[in-house]
Amino acid sequence: MSRENAPIRAALLRLRQQAEAQATALDGDLRSLFEASRSSNADDEHDPEGSTIAFERAQLTAVMDAARRQIAELDVALQRLDAGTYGVCEGCGRPIPAERLAVRPSARTCVACADRR
Incomplete structure (x- = not known):
């Protein structure tokens, strides 16, 4: 690795670490939501109060998928940096x-x- 690439690598790794932390936190939130919905007998589909559990689950899943895509894109960027094509x-x-x-x-x-x- 060249010295001129060191700041780029550090920035990419920092972004990857942030995305990984976000994905981990979102995974925990999603697991908590699943657990809460399993132990509840609430009829969330007809609840006039706010969003449904299904909607919250879909939102969390979409954001978590975006974080995982970002991790994959950053992995490719790091590979390109190593290959000299970044x-x-x-x-x-x-x-x-x-x-x-x-x-x-x-x-x-x-x-x-x-x-x-």
């Missing part, structure tokens, strides 16, 4: 602008190629 567009082979990587560190394409997808 910051190079997979579509056209040109450099991905630093501004795009600052906003989306796991970007694999430049904006032009991303727009074509």
Whole structure:
């Protein structure tokens, strides 16, 4: 690993750690929700008070899936860093602008190629 890649690697690993912590917390919340719904005989489908348990479960699952996708994308970014292809567009082979990587560190394409997808 080159010294110039060390700050990039550190940033990617920090983002991955944050996403992993979020996924773990969400998994705990989802397990708690399942346990609470199992021990309750409430008719959440007809409850006039707020959202249903099914809705909350769907929300938690969607956010947890997004966190897991982010972890996978960051893993690919780390692999690309190791391979020397981080910051190079997979579509056209040109450099991905630093501004795009600052906003989306796991970007694999430049904006032009991303727009074509």
